[in-house]
Amino acid sequence: MSVRKRIAVAIIAATIVGVGFGGPAAQAAASRGVTIPAFYDPPAALPADNGALIRSEPLPLALSLPGIDSPLPGRATRIMYRSTDSTGAPVAVTGAYLEPAAPWLGLGPRPLVVLAPGTMGQGDQCSTSLALQRGLILGADDGQTTVSIGYEILAIYRMLVKGIAVVQTDYPGLGATDRLHTYVNRVDEGHAVLDAARAAKALPDTSLTARSAVGFYGYSQGGGAVASAAELQAEYAPDVRLKATYAGAPPADLADVTASIDGTELVGALGWSVSGFMQSEPSLKTVADKYLSDSGRAALADLSTMCVGDAIVGYAGKHSSSWTTTGQSLAAVIKAEPALRSFIDAQRIGARKPAGIVRVATGVNDNLVAHGQARTMAADWCKLGGDVVYAPINLPATGSPLVNHLAPLLTDQGDAIDWLGYRLAGLPALSTCAILPMQQ
Template identity: 75%
Template sequence: MPVRSRICSALLVVAVSIAGVGFGAGPAAAAVTSRGVTIPDFYTPPAALPAANGSLVRAEPLALALSLPGINSSLPGSATRVMYKSTDSNGNPVAVTGAYLEPAADWNGPGSRPLVVLAPGTMGQGDQCSTSLALQYPLILGVNSGQTTVSIGYEILAMYQLLAKGVAVIQTDYPGLGTTDRLHPYVNRVDEGHAVLDAARAAKALPNTSITAQSLVGLYGYSQGGGAVASAAELQSTYAPDVALTATYAGAPPADLIKVTEAIDGTELVGALGWSVNGFLQTDPSLRAVAEKYLSDAGKAALADLSTMCVGDALFGYAFKRSTSWTTTGKSLADVIEAEPSLRSFIDQQFIGSRKPTGVVRVATGVADNLVPHGQARTMAADWCRLGGKVVYAPILLPDVFDPLLNHFGPLLADQGTAVSWLTDRLAGRSATSNCGILPILP
């Protein structure tokens, strides 16, 4: 098949479970499906996991949908799907999937080829939404009994830019996003930070790669991913001191979930509130009493529906709705958080900015971003500066287009090339100067 035809055919996968069509192998009776998409058997964790965090559970070759033939290897590189062991915020073992990408390009910097852990932005909560699946199927459509799903692998662009610079990449799917044993604990600070750090360990445990024990490690993430890598930078010194973390790019991090909850309600991405609540209830079952007190039947149905959705589904199904329609009292979720000390305490534990990060961190945030509000990201950077962190604060100046989703998405595209180059420079040993001293006069 010609390369162009092969790539185009891989771009679109339509999975209809009632017709028995899907990705997975093995008996149909044993297959796990999510909104019409069959999840490959690889994503079902074993009953027992290794003891050490970052240990490989399994690995297999991963065919990249968007690749070209090269002289020595495919371009921009080759991929391996991985499952590795991590620890969740309750201290329990958890299996996490992801993908390691070996660049075809040479590393022209000093020392061993560096490694970047990419933490994806919001993909959703259904198992079909995982970024490792998106590398194989950049556009996934599913249909099943009136349910539909749409998942787009938008993180491929950042990964391929890093590969083109000769940087090895491992992306994490986070707990429960792909793996079929639990829900994804969306924006859980500890779960995501641990998964990021353990991905670095897993990459170095993978045989037959060009990275070494001496390879420097960088972190890259925007939006949900920005929060995940910011958390990882805070947790590295206590959870993973063996990970040689050098630099982190944290774009638009949701550091203060109370402020983010207020901002997202009523926007195109209101479905993210449902993913958050679903994850909170899984992590802390004692919060179910609060949920029973406030959630209406419509609210419970919405949360159940969202638990298997990707971003595309949530945009189509819930855009511009308000959380007041999910409660028995007409209170918004922000109001419920304010009224319930146990819920407020749980949310406060998700705050990022109270611990000094390891390495230099570039915090980028769109000044006009009113979805993941600019102010709370700027506050995180300022808090880190006060703690003695080495911070490069980068306000992105774009016009306010009066649409929260575009105000949030615009800086991702506008800053991505700069972010990748900045991170690569740090991994090549070029120093970065903190601008904490002038942060107070920056927007």
């Protein structure tokens, strides 16, 4: 068993029995046979200000071409910056800033888009910044294999060729080695997105200015992260000049998504959620102790070092009821336990008016990150007076929930990036709240 696996098992076990965890003991040099560069080890002391740079270094891109003045489509910098997690504690977050080689042809200074990645996994080797450098990440250690593909590269490069600067966040604990990734934690992710914008503008020798408009882009987990960031901007980061947000297939209601994802190709995401919830809210350890079986504890420990591809191969089609002592599903446990239900309810996105204009796209046949709950988020924002462009994506349903979820990402990505680019160029967009009741 690898060092990282032993640590993951210890973390989950400690969580169940009520022993604290975190700090230096949670650090590791490798995950499933993949070496994590020392850059990703946070220092003991963090800066005082949110968005402050902790460190940076040049990031060689796996996919680039030589150019006259700089590589094409741009030059990358790996970053670590300070944010604040959902408990109010400081946290180090990693990511990457990409300076385009192409000029910005819109009005005003070059804009910045914060890209929040879709589901990558929970192992540190799964971070998007590492994937930008390596493209395809393969590892094997003591019979454990891992595969991570930098699928967000396509969206990033599409924005770079438009002259839009991009900074992507890895989220707390995905890359940074001091904690588990708190998967789909609304506040952790929203803060990480907002502070990534601050960190990018703090970088020296970029073409960004204080007047550079900011946009957010994310799909699936990333859609929830940018939707949360748009809600939190006014209170947490009013200095971030947020102009527009693209939120695709956001998991806005985790109780609903938990029920829809169980038994599908991506059921492993439920394990990431549970492990992250327990790290963010230690009181949930008593609920876990009550319901998690030995096989459930082993599954969570195994998943905590996996990337999304690993989880699909290892857990597709399984049900969370096989992880509990009572045979109840995770959705049923949420309904039965007030403390867990309260925590999940607090994760709901849609209860706060978002800043800027938001394009909410969701596949009408998406039964993985259920279409209905994403549409409800858009409708709730409209009721709060938000500026919303609701874009239902109507594609044929398939027998695969994963395909039903990913197909809208691929078919809508070009339109989404064009829409975001137009907003950053100063072109207005009208809210479609008035016609949302007539849309699917």
